[in-house]
Amino acid sequence: MTEAEHTKPELPENVRVRFCPSPTGIPHVGMVRTALFNWAEARHTKGTFVFRIEDTDAQRDSEESYNQIIEALNWLGIDWDEGINVGGPDGPYRQSERGDIYKDVAAKLLEAGYAYESFSTPEEIEARNVAAGRPKAFGYDGYDRNLTEEQKAAFRAEGRKPALRIRMPDEDIAFDDLIRGRIEFKAGSVPDYVIVRPNGDPLYTLTNPVDDAMMRINVVLRGEDLLSSTPRQIVLYRYLIELGVAKEMPLFGHMPYVMGQGNKKLSKRDPESNLFLHRDHGFIREGLLNYLALLGWSIAPDRDVFSMDEMIEKFDVRDVKANPARFDIDKAVSINAEHIRMLEPQDFLNRSVPYLHRDGVVSADSWDALTDREREILTAAAPLVQPRVRLLGEVAGMVGSLLSTEGYIEPAADAKKQLKESAPEVLDKAIAALEGVDEADWKTDNLHETLNKALVEEGGYKPRLAFGPVRVAMSGRRVSPPLFESMEIVGKDVSMARLRGLREHL
Numbered sequence: 001m002t003e004a005e006h007t008k009p010e011l012p013e014n015v016r017v018r019f020c021p022s023p024t025g026i027p028h029v030g031m032v033r034t035a036l037f038n039w040a041e042a043r044h045t046k047g048t049f050v051f052r053i054e055d056t057d058a059q060r061d062s063e064e065s066y067n068q069i070i071e072a073l074n075w076l077g078i079d080w081d082e083g084i085n086v087g088g089p090d091g092p093y094r095q096s097e098r099g100d101i102y103k104d105v106a107a108k109l110l111e112a113g114y115a116y117e118s119f120s121t122p123e124e125i126e127a128r129n130v131a132a133g134r135p136k137a138f139g140y141d142g143y144d145r146n147l148t149e150e151q152k153a154a155f156r157a158e159g160r161k162p163a164l165r166i167r168m169p170d171e172d173i174a175f176d177d178l179i180r181g182r183i184e185f186k187a188g189s190v191p192d193y194v195i196v197r198p199n200g201d202p203l204y205t206l207t208n209p210v211d212d213a214m215m216r217i218n219v220v221l222r223g224e225d226l227l228s229s230t231p232r233q234i235v236l237y238r239y240l241i242e243l244g245v246a247k248e249m250p251l252f253g254h255m256p257y258v259m260g261q262g263n264k265k266l267s268k269r270d271p272e273s274n275l276f277l278h279r280d281h282g283f284i285r286e287g288l289l290n291y292l293a294l295l296g297w298s299i300a301p302d303r304d305v306f307s308m309d310e311m312i313e314k315f316d317v318r319d320v321k322a323n324p325a326r327f328d329i330d331k332a333v334s335i336n337a338e339h340i341r342m343l344e345p346q347d348f349l350n351r352s353v354p355y356l357h358r359d360g361v362v363s364a365d366s367w368d369a370l371t372d373r374e375r376e377i378l379t380a381a382a383p384l385v386q387p388r389v390r391l392l393g394e395v396a397g398m399v400g401s402l403l404s405t406e407g408y409i410e411p412a413a414d415a416k417k418q419l420k421e422s423a424p425e426v427l428d429k430a431i432a433a434l435e436g437v438d439e440a441d442w443k444t445d446n447l448h449e450t451l452n453k454a455l456v457e458e459g460g461y462k463p464r465l466a467f468g469p470v471r472v473a474m475s476g477r478r479v480s481p482p483l484f485e486s487m488e489i490v491g492k493d494v495s496m497a498r499l500r501g502l503r504e505h506l
Helices: 029-045 063-076 099-112 122-131 149-157 204-214 224-243 275-281 285-293 308-314 329-342 345-358 372-385 392-403 423-435 444-457 463-475 483-490 492-505
Strands: 002-004 016-019 048-051 115-118 163-166 173-177 181-185 194-196 219-223 251-255
Touching: 016 029, 016 219, 029 048, 029 063, 029 219, 029 251, 029 275, 029 285, 029 308, 063 275, 063 285, 099 115, 099 163, 099 194, 099 204, 099 224, 163 224, 173 224, 173 251, 181 224, 194 204, 204 224, 219 224, 224 251, 275 285, 285 308, 285 329, 345 372, 345 392, 372 392, 372 483, 392 483, 423 444, 423 463, 423 492, 444 463, 444 483, 463 483, 463 492, 483 492
Parallel strands: 016 048, 219 251
Antiparallel strands: 002 181, 115 163, 163 194, 173 181
16 A cells, blocks of 8 residues: 555535444544544535444444444534434435345345355465465455356355455555545455355445445545555445446545554543543533544644634645544643633533532532522632633532531541641631621631731731641642632631631641
8 A cells, every 4th residue: 555645636516424333332532533523524515414323243233332322422512414313315324224235236246247256264265375375364365256156056065155255356446535645555455355244244345335325425534444445445336336326436534543542542442532431520522522623633723722613614624634643631631621611600500510419519410400509609609610620520529618518628638738737826816817707798808808917917827828728628628719719608607617627637
């Protein structure tokens, strides 16, 4: 295989792209990146986005995974024009329901001589390779290409059933990749390949191009790992066009690998790959999609944060880079934080509540079902917390102490470490200064002024030593919402109880 640049073709006038995952596990970021780029291309060109499921592998496919893929797309806001649960003119949209179509096309390919019956077993192919001085795993040698009817009958008499193989032409196969430019496969580098197993089951090598042809897909955007199968599909497409099954050859674009830790290809088993794990940690769809868009594409130099509307306006698959992209969780979290900050405060609260309920901080998993007190405190806390969290999963740690009515909060280990020898004395002075503040004057500015005077100006403590113990008393955490705003939200009684509670435990 060779590649050459600067030969990226023009897109067709009416773009039709597809997303066709196999339901074999939890949705992963590579899968979602593929869906995102297809969706963005369709929306940018005002084309059509088709969503179908490739579920002919009964051993590996599962209904649970099928439902998870749909759940993932719905959560992310990636919609489609034709396909699963939407319908369209080319259904059904699950391969498991299209068996008769594949049988019919396979029969036509066989009748026309584009496919042939192959009786060779894997063991026989390996043995012939060894006998000919080739590597054992060299691949299929074309042995069955020109079997006579008598030879076929003899194999059948042994009880053998044939697979169907496509007859590859003895010529170079080249195409212009939308991302990689000109790619050529030398004659003989791709052996005749199986499209139907001996038991009659059609393989991906048949079902995928046939579905693309019948659904009039004219732009195929997929992962780099499928690049080696493209010459096979091009040849099959030529045959399908001859048979009238396909109208035209689609354009192909192969997106770069997504790399994980240690510069290895991101595996489905890697935690960073698990879409729902990211959601559980508190990624919002805007942040995650923004980051996934950067895995091979950019909206502009020196700009990382953008909306999906902005992506749609600018996206062109021919701008995708061919080089591998690395999944950087720290950068992903940072971009997510930017998108959290851009949410309207009430939207931020609505999205946070399910995480707060999961973590046992509030009484219900929706905003409307919360108590009046919970809504009041969260509304007051939103401006303090929203700029400081990177993931929605961090909100509970920030607001838990504000919602709690406990008079003493056990400090976390890292918060305890920050308490110096002066902490008991600091708390004594803080308690004495705050006792004289009326409930009506228990306001952010007055609390700041009172404690600053007592601890910094008169007590002589540096601000970190002065306010650190008070912060730990109020939240039990090293990092918390702004101190004086938190004290106002919690109120005098609980604030004083927490200061005394920590003092007693030192």
